[in-house]
Amino acid sequence: MEQYSILTKIMGAIILLLYITGCTNESIIGGAIPTENNITVNMTIPGLEIPMLTRSGEDKIWERKIKEVDLMFFDNSEVSRLISHVHITNISQETYEDEHRAWFNLILADDPALSLTSVVAVIANAHDAVAKAWGYGSYNIEKKTFLQYLQFETSGRWNTTSKDYIPMPMYGEVYVNGIYKGVPIPDIEMKRMLARIDVQNKVNGSIFKLEKIHLANYRTSGFIAPAWNEHTGLVIGEWEHAYPYSRNMDPMVPAGFTTNPPIEYLYSQSENLPGSLMEGLIYTYEAPKAAPNEKVCLVLEGIYKGVRNYYRVDFTSDQEMHEDYEVFRGDDVPLYRNHKYVVTVTAAEGVGYPTFQEAINASSVLSNLKTTVHIVDMTGINHIVYDGQYFMGTEKKVVDIPWNASKELRIKIISDYQGSWDAKILNSGGTGWLRFSHGNTIDSGENLSGLDISIATATPPVNGHYTTGQIVFSTGRLCDTLTIRRVTMAEMFAHSNIIAFRNEDNSDIIMTFATAEIDLVNISKNSQGLFFKWGSLYPTSPLANPYESPKYGNWGNIPYAHRSFNFTTPLTRKNDTDAFKTYNNNLGFKKEADIGDICRYISSQSYWGGGKWRLPTYEEWMLLHEETTTDHNIYKYGGFYNMTESANALSGMFPLGNFTQLSGFQLGIEAKEPVGDYNNPPAGGIILPASGDRYSNGIIENIGALGFYWSSTPCVFDNNETASCFSFGDTGVTFYDVDRSCAFPVRCIRDY
Template sequence: MQKLFYAPLFLLMAYICWGCSADRDDFHSLGTGKDTRLTFSVSLPTKANTYSLKPTNENNVSSIYVLAFKYQTNRYELADWSQAPESDIWDNGDSNKKKFTITFTRLKKGDSYKFVLLANAKDEVDALFQDGVTVGAEKNTTLQKVQLSGITHWNVDPSTDPSSSYRDIPMWGETPSHNGTGDMAVSQDMNITGLKLLRMVARINVRVDDANATSASSYFKLKSVDLYNVHQNGRVVPDMKKLVDGSMSKVTTPTIAKDSEVTKGPIVYDGSMAGCAVSDAELSNTIYTFETEVPRDGNKKVLYDKLTCLVIGGQFESDTKTTYYRVNLNKKESGDKVTYLDVLRNHTYNIKIVKIKGSGYDTSKEAFDAKAINMEAEVVGWDDGEVGEINESGGYRLALSPGSIFEFYRNGDPQIVNIKTDYPGGWKVVGVTEADKKTPIDPNTGWLKVDKLMNAAQGKDGSKVPMTLTVALNETGENRVGYIYIQYANTKIYLTVNQSTEDEVSIEVTSNGQVVSELLFTSMDETISQKLNIKWSPKGRDLSVVNSNFGNYKPFVGTGVPVLGETTISGGTGNYTYTITPTAFTEKEKESPLEKISKLDFTTTDGIRSVSASVFIRHVNYTLSTNVKTYYDSNGSTYTLNIKSNADWRIKSIERSSDKLLNIQTTDNLKVGTTGDANLSTGTDVRFTVIKEELSGIRGTVDVVFESTDNPKKFADKTITLKIIGGYYPKKHGGWAGSNIYWDGTKLTFDDVGVKTREKYQGVFFNWGSLWGIASAPNDGESLKWGHNVNLYAPGGVQTTYDNWATWPRVEEAITIYNVPEGKEHRDRAYLYEVTDLTGSTGIGDICRYLTEKGTNGLLHGKKWRMPTSNEFTDFKVDETTLSFANLPLTSAEGASGERKLNYGLTSKENVFFPNSGYRVNNSGTLRNISLEGYYWSSTPSQNYYLNAYALNFFKTSDSVPTIGDHYDAGQRKSGFSVRCVVDEK
């Protein structure tokens, strides 16, 4: 049976049979210490005839390990493992199908798992556990360690001494789930079918053309094959990103083992090695090798001397001496274009020598070093994982997908078999018979029909040709069998067609003509709609549709998707189509990797039997995020960016606003070309070291551009900006401004040193690190509380009203200062000076510096200004005659809020008057203690409290001494304080 009728499509692309009733209540609870039996049925890559390595040996499975992984917090972790020895593995109807039962002890009933099968790799997997791999180990990291090392010749002779290098070919298979979606919920004695195993090696065959009496075999005798430039190490498990999307049996690019060495000289196949039988015309199924990739330089030019290639040794015409010819693994395109081929696992590369023009080079090395001459060869790459069943005879192959056995119901729909051969004459249907294999059936009018003419050649160009099989309604009352005979070369095979008397009860979910287990939408193409078609039988029955949330993922949001919960599509048509379009991610959502998933379950019944199918609707924002800080001190430290992404990435470019920002070390990897894998759990660290310039006040940016390495790209280029600042520890200031910062009706300003005209002005308030002034009196002159329209004063000279406290720009709350230079202390740092945005666009920084350096206004009062450091507030001489306190009534306000005059305050030793300005309370904005207390911001963040900053606090106490604090409620950065500027003399 080729259709999938009874299972969620996403799980295994095959149904799950419950050997015992999965719903029985008499099973013991499964879990740690409880045995769980699972039966696996697997398909091997090839069903073949003659080999050097015989089919029973190439397909031999001497051991299978099964590793169960559970999805936990953005990654798969090892939950349990078990192995089936050779005695417990048996043929399942053919030599290329195996079945085994395996027992686990840690699985829990009802929990979902991903299963990874590793065949013929017992020693390598045992070594994993001996090295300490245990429950909780991350999947990808664990499986990357399963590799073979130091192998050049693959010994194909199982009759050699068991202590020799002969071993069965390791294979890998895996349930095709994704990030927890589609994992299998286990139950006792369940059967898991439909898995395919992939060989970890590629196979290379060489054959001299013998199509007719004048072919190459009539004047050339094959003597040897030398293999150059192949890896000695190989990974048993491929990288998942190297697989075709949606496939677990087809790779697109090679997976190269880390630190694998490439052979220096040739690997020789000349009959001297065990099992290597070179005839005059053929060397088949003897050369097995690990994956290799086409080597290229930085300009993507092929490195000819490092290509994996063959050197053919043979005798031309009457030559008595063997000469040598280089043959590259390439595919000739139209014109003179040549495409060089990677060597991929589970592929067969058939090299057919079609013409020899003369003798070759005297030695294999000469032939390797030279261009390929005097020999024409055709290279056909055959993907053993692309098809369901491969037949091989006489050096030619024929592939059937999905296989050779077809099951039809009484009312069965047509089914398609895809057929492909490398035989130049193609393939043809040569007969259709009844069960006795003798009685013919008319392939055009009988109960079993094919859509191809008898004895008409198909697929002579090597292409995959679909053939449709159709059966008539079976009203005989008995099951029936038919056979379709196909011939290629001199070999005949047959397809078996079984038709039952039962009506079909099925559900098929397709999109764009293909059976699907999910619909995937990404942020790169989220405006594109996709159609989801559901076809079910019997047609007259209702279809139940359940849309449910999946795990902890946010649900899919879009149009055309069924409503949340259960709905019913009434019977009658047996066919329904959804046109689904996702709602675009918001700009905020696009900042980080995000996936929205909903699960659709479809169920129908004929009143006795029920079938279900599932599909996941996924909307993925592929991107990356990182823990980038707002600023980095230029103190010589090494910092780490932790990159978390749901796609593979590479650093595309790095642009610096100044060369004096970074000091990249050999251990750093903030470099163009650095790559990282999709990893949302632990992330990938990118390290960089900044320059050590604490006293310079240096400021600049480094733009790091990350790109997707997938083709097509999964996300648009993303830029991460590193802002690097040097700690500014100024010299002693050159004098205090003559007034607090106030609003003069058109702009924020303040008076020069020694000007006392406005020394009693209360001024406006600021949050710490904000360039926005806040009114120091209510507009209505009646209420101290926030909530009325209160004036705000923009740094660019705009007055507006605002109702919401503390939502305008200010410096973030988490600031840490590192590596204070020798001779300085934390409270000497003018941090806000460093981070001032002189464009005013971000609205943060040192308001004094901004007012005097912005734009083309020139220096205010001819001087540069800044906010004082915390330590500069300690240099005060208290004039107690001015420390008389009284609460100033609101009615004494004069003019604009910045012009409120306060007669009480503190006088410094420089005879500078600081009025008791009061403040606005953090988070509420309420006015408090006007003319009773004074609060003035410094430019230094708190050393002890990340919410606070240092400020000058003075108020009436027993000794009338002002304090410099960061621990009072009023010291929180959301409070509104006055600001007094100082002259910046550097």
């Protein structure tokens, strides 16, 4: 499985350089320096086309080229002020497998001020704009002010000529809990600030010959950064309701609008043939939905049956979207950064307007020219194949599913090719556990957007060798393969309970957990963990009696997933029920109420970089137990002594869940040998410490003697008062339902 080091990403997502003494110091290393100071910063560039070749072989380098980078380091104060800045011009780039990357080297130096860093902003190809925005404030400018003035302006068409092209400004940022020397650097995902528009006329030129494309009502400036919170300056995350790019909400654009002369693009088409795709020439800034006289649109100019006509084309939704956002086919859509809009003329059935001005002033679009607008959002698309004209992209090349789990799954696949597609399961006779959702081994359809597959249980991994299945899917001339790998259930679980660290000024805590073996260097596998009521986001200390909440006072006031706190429990008796999956419009938590799935909440935070996690279901706990050996000499470790009294005496030293337990269970199919108190389990195995619990009255008990871990599955037999849990002690494992107002540690599972 892919390994993540989330603690590394929290403790410092970029290592700083430097010898920063001014705002434009170069950071490229020269000469001999200590090995630990030679640090490489990687940037992943989102692909609109990778490789960037047109049908003629021209490299659309302006879409991916990074000529220079500005790094801005903002502190952890409420207004997030600038601490330091560096300008880099020596950038290396290459296409690695399916991703395009850029990187540069940095020289480290100790700087105490950098320990206060909260956000590292990365701005590419816009150094003059950075300097101009900085000029609107002091050296320690607030981030929200900086982003407000961080704009890029042009007039006329975007220059895409191979000689004098303008590289596209891009923006990326990472959230850190200080910058510390010696911490590895994660990749920084960049995002282009422009939208791209491609056009194709599929009508024979003898009927309608397209000659010119006019881009009208376009904007001449835009914000370099994607939408941000206007109070804090933090870029809005996908999980937030204010995130505009998947909800058909207007993007943030500079104030004011001025009508500019339309930009004209020539379209080449033969008299008696359909036209080819005109790609990679039309780029524009983000634009909101607007009245017809201010709405970005195209006017297509051409010859319809011997007479020149003009047709207005507005940008509208090409498919029904999420019902929560009430966007349907034909509704107006904004123009978003890093999106591709493919406008296709499918039929010409009558005349348009006789002049450009009449077409652009029309309050509605004539239906005589049939067009489609295919919208491609490149967010989350990391793997791309390209045939010189069209592309196809997927979220992942390999999908891990536990061998003993059954699941219905949808794999996101996008393409700008509008036509039929086919998919086939390879070696279907040997992979009976893998089928498409309707039970067949082949599937097909129109306009590929994803594959629905059905996965049954398979044979378990043997000595690290996984059962795998493959699906080949194709559309047009594009073809790619997806691999489904059947891993152990233990591999899907986190490697530690949820613990916390205090931020730099001790004003707050940052909750985290080990997502991979590498994290066990900094987080003990035996960490007791913070305690949570069922469905509560509020962490309670795992030590000290009696317990008083600094925020809520007595124990009964701490909210949890119960009807007394307005939580509605799903009415189902299935062991795989996830009570939080659809909670709060599928977000899974509601921070203002402190209720929801704590794993979903942590893995949605801006500082997190370890993928999506959730609470395990009751069924997943059972499957984890079932794949574990029954030899108690292997799966048990420690003496299971009740340490509650002695541990409580140390409560002032371990309030954040990092008290170490020396008793517990080793679980997973790879648990084949006893594990010592200070040894990590084998790859594919996990450790669950006997952390104890807080009873429904808040009293701590059973530390070192018993282990209790929540599932996301409620019990509906008892008037919704209990939820299912996994528990164990010296005598073995018990599955039972317990009062939701009790508090246990939490072990998260990857959301597969």
